[in-house]
Amino acid sequence: MTGLWLSPEDDPRTALPQERGEKPTVLGYLAHYRLTLRLKCADLTPEQLATRSVPPSSMSLLGLVRHLARVEHHWARRCVEGHEELDRLYRTEEQPDLDFDGVEPTQACVDEAWASWEREVAHAETVYAAAEPDAVVTFRGEPLEVRDVLVHMVEEYARHLGHADLLRECLDGRTGV
DSSP states (O other), X not given: OTTBSXXXXXXXXXXXXXXXXXXXHHHXXXXXXXXXXXXXXXXXXXXXXXXXXXXXXXXXXXXXXXHHHHHHIIIIIIIISOOTTSOOTTOOSSOTTHHHHTOOSSHHHHHHHHHHHHHHHHHHXXXXXXXXXXXXXXXTTEEEEHHHHHHHHHHHHHHHHHXXXXXHHHHHOOBOO
């Protein structure tokens, strides 16, 4: 367990749900990955959370929190619920990468990012719990199954948690979780 900062006994993540099947499994993985994001960002200062990876990248842990809030908002509200008219979080025509580029090393920016992420996760959990994987939604004029959205959400978190692993290790050497 060298390098790990959390023992298995202290890990707040639970095993996948006992209920089996496509939907509980996918939602279980998604819940696990969401909590892993929290753990990857735990016990860091605003300055550390806002530290960018490698130039010219603007990626940071705080940027990832903002980006994943944007992803949660986009897929649950704009796609599954069909509210394409909603403005996108952390994105404007002039600043399409505001999720990363708008990061500031302040407690206010950190608090706002986590509040946004928590709000969007809570909303998405409700939306996905009520939706059937084979339900078809229309997004940008094209049919899309909810299952595709759910799998994409798992993929989004898995990819970005890989980034979070490297960002965290560069900050304080911690690995694992």
